[in-house]
Amino acid sequence: MAKSAVAIQNYIHLNDDDCESRIAEAKRVLGSELVILGHHYQREEVFRFADYSGDSLKLSRQAAASKAKYIVFCGVHFMAEVADILSRPEQMAILPDLAAGCSMADMADLVKVERAWRELGEILDMEQVTPVTYINSAANLKAFCGRHGGIVCTSSNAQAVLKWAFARREKVLFFPDQHLGRNTAYGMGIPLEEMVVWNFNRPNGGLMPDQIRSARIILWQGHCSVHQMFQPEHIDRFLERYPDARIISHPENSFEVCQKSHYVGSTEYIIKTIQESASNTRWLVGTELNLVNRLHERFKGEGKSIHFMSPMVCMCSTMFRTDPQHLAWVLENLVSGQIVNQIKVPEKEVELARLALDRMLEVSI
Ligand code: SF4
Known part of the structure; x- marks a missing residue:
């Protein structure tokens, strides 16, 4: 009799440490058949297992160019769809938690x-x-x-x-x-x-x-809904306290926030700009909290001071849904030959969506 997939209910009560060792073991067994993609906004407990990290398009292109058969996307639904659209026929995209969507x-x-x-x-x-x-x-x-x-x-x-x-x-x-x-x-x-x-x-x-x-x-x-939490007053108050600080924001922020920012750009641009800045600079960053925390950890050794723009916790709640329990669940099912949570875009949409994506890739080369 064919083996059936193990249900998520068997994983939700596992603690993070148990999941960590089980994820590592499943990764070892699956080897080059598997690639795990981690978007910048993922929580640390999941992000650390990513083979590639970055924004959604870069990750999907890296996965399509890899030898992997299974593309596990730690991100949100539209990202796994893009991975599926750009993938080769023998590859499949998997989203650990199907409820991880994007409210925008x-x-x-x-x-x-x-x-x-x-x-x-x-x-x-x-x-x-x-x-x-x-x-x-x-x-x-x-x-x-x-x-x-x-x-x-x-x-x-x-x-x-x-x-x-x-x-x-x-x-x-x-x-x-x-x-x-x-x-x-x-x-x-x-x-x-x-x-x-x-x-x-x-x-x-x-x-x-x-x-x-x-x-x-x-x-x-x-x-x-995450970026709309940042307000121009947050920038004003910060600059009153630290007049030499640099302000950097994602363009999903409001017009007023972007107008008050010294730099505006994508997550990749934010990372690069802070990375290339002089040591001892101070930054106020208007984007998702997990990324800002990671930047703080990464650059504190260089004397760069990195602050989050809002006094509130602005975390992407849907990105946060991908937890070690769901990651362990999809990986251990793959080890036993079961595919759970595959994201498959209908063929008739793939062709046209690919056309619109290809136009973009030509423009941005
Ligand atoms: S931060 Fe979350 S809600 Fe906002 S655009 Fe990104 S995935 Fe969507």
Whole structure:
């Protein structure tokens, strides 16, 4: 009789130390068949087992280039989808906890985006609108962009992607993160008056036809609940205390926070900028807590002082769901030949989503 998968209930009461040794042993047994990817925002107890760490796109590309058959993505759902889309046919992507989603990605779904596209089509010539989706979105939205001549972007290449889009068509529909869209477009010289926010819960996005006609970029009203916790007052108070401090923020932060920051960029950019800074510099960092704590540990020996921007704990609760218990569970099932929590994007979406991702990769090379 075929062996069945062991249930997660057998793992949830294990303590972290037990999980640690079981994960290490499963990794040893699986060897080069396995690659574990750890996003920057993962908790330390999981992050330490990552073969590769970084942002979601970089990790998926590294996994696809590896010999591994099993890609275990310690991240959130859309990341495992991207890993599956970019993987070779013999590889499979696995997400340790299926409840690890992204609240920002969930703010745009295909039904709402298609409705917006239809409603905009009653006012605009849609041959002149490029849909641009942040990589933090479902695979079917990436496929939507592939189908409509659109493209994917990351926080590292958003500006290059928007330049590409505006070189081809007059307007952009940008989803799901309004802040990344606004901060990037403003940095390219597009004034705020040429941007409108599409409220996806209201007919015509809550906008008048003239507002839509005169906008260059239509921003979906989505946001990251972690980054919206950072406020400009946090920066003001810190600079009163430490006038020489440097402020660095992720572009998912509000416009006001980004305007008050000395540096704005992706997680990879934040890491690189702090790494290359002089010793004894002091930094206030506006991004997720696990990454900031890791930077603090990594650079304290160089005399760099790294502070978290908010007095509140701003941790990504969905990233936090991936715990050592779930990691041990998926790995030990793999050892016994059972696949649990595979993420498989439907074939018809893979092709179109890949098209939108390939356009982005060409732009950002
Ligand atoms: S930090 Fe924000 S954007 Fe990133 S996964 Fe969490 S909710 Fe999504």
